[in-house]
Amino acid sequence: MFRTIKNFLALFTGAPQSASRTGLPETLKLIFNRRSCRSFSTDEIAPQDIEAILDAGRFAPSTVNLQTWSFITFDRGQWQQTFGRPIPFKGAYAIVICADRHRLGGLLEDLSGTPAVNMSLAVFNAGLAAMNMNLAAEALGIRSIMLSETGRTGLLDTAFLVEKLNLPEGVLPLTTLVLGRSSMQMPGIPPRQPRDAVVMPQRYNADCPGLLADWFDQMFIGFKIGHPFSNFDRQLAFYRTKMLEAEQAVRRYFGR
Numbered sequence: 001m002f003r004t005i006k007n008f009l010a011l012f013t014g015a016p017q018s019a020s021r022t023g024l025p026e027t028l029k030l031i032f033n034r035r036s037c038r039s040f041s042t043d044e045i046a047p048q049d050i051e052a053i054l055d056a057g058r059f060a061p062s063t064v065n066l067q068t069w070s071f072i073t074f075d076r077g078q079w080q081q082t083f084g085r086p087i088p089f090k091g092a093y094a095i096v097i098c099a100d101r102h103r104l105g106g107l108l109e110d111l112s113g114t115p116a117v118n119m120s121l122a123v124f125n126a127g128l129a130a131m132n133m134n135l136a137a138e139a140l141g142i143r144s145i146m147l148s149e150t151g152r153t154g155l156l157d158t159a160f161l162v163e164k165l166n167l168p169e170g171v172l173p174l175t176t177l178v179l180g181r182s183s184m185q186m187p188g189i190p191p192r193q194p195r196d197a198v199v200m201p202q203r204y205n206a207d208c209p210g211l212l213a214d215w216f217d218q219m220f221i222g223f224k225i226g227h228p229f230s231n232f233d234r235q236l237a238f239y240r241t242k243m244l245e246a247e248q249a250v251r252r253y254f255g256r
């Protein structure tokens with residue numbers, strides 16, 4: 001009981017879970033203050049800001065500088081036209097970020113014998129581009145969220161997106177970065193796993209489950225607060241079904 005109260009309070013206050021935040025450089029402040037936003041205003045984003053965000057993605061580092069990513073962009077009207085509904089959370093702009101082995105396909109025939117490695121690298125590189133864009137948006141005062149499921153926007157709806165966006169072979173839709181303005185006060189930061197469970201000096205620590213008890217508790221309490229009329233097991237069953245569907249669609253990208 002004491003633990004539940006302690007974890008509820010930690011969750012409620014969004015207790016800082018990083019090192020001291022005073023005197024941090026601006027970039028670190030951005031990283032620690034970034035939050036996923038789930039409610040956007042009707043304001044638009046200036047074209048030059050969109051361009052800067054997309055360029056931040058293009059300037060991300062990548063394996064052998066191969067830039068194995070594509071960004072498919074939508075304003076509100078374009079999203080509505082394509083998907084028949086508004087951008088999730090009423091965002092102003094959306095970028096479907098794909099791992100892309102198609103564009104360089106012809107150039108990379110020598111590497112065609114290692115599809116799983118190639119795709120893993122493409123996914124990793126596209127993830128770096130996604131995060132660059134996410135932080136660029138923060139720096140411009142634009143709020144954002146990455147989606148993989150909500151509104152059929154990412155990896156968990158691969159088959160749907162491949163068909164809707166007519167994606168060629170080797171282009172895997174990973175996530176949609178939704179951008180917009182919002183003056184909403186963000187709730188406390190979702191609980192992070194403790195540093196000792198994640199950072200492992202010198203060797204892998206396989207005995208960390210005990211360290212995760214508070215984190216799991218906080219996640220569960222957070223779910224209950226966010227979904228008072230829902231049931232955790234039902235939610236889990238929903239994800240399991242979606243993930244099994246996605247598994248079929250994603251496997252072929254990794255050459256199996």
Ligand SMILES: Cc1cc2nc3c(=O)[nH]c(=O)nc-3n(C[C@H](O)[C@H](O)[C@H](O)COP(=O)(O)O)c2cc1C
Binds near residue numbers: 035146
């Ligand atoms: C690749 C990716 C996919 C995500 N997909 C969803 C999603 O489908 N729906 C959603 O509400 N949040 C989604 N999120 C947001 C996470 O839930 C969020 O990042 C996490 O809870 C931590 O909260 P924070 O971003 O505010 O720090 C996604 C985040 C990432 C990075």
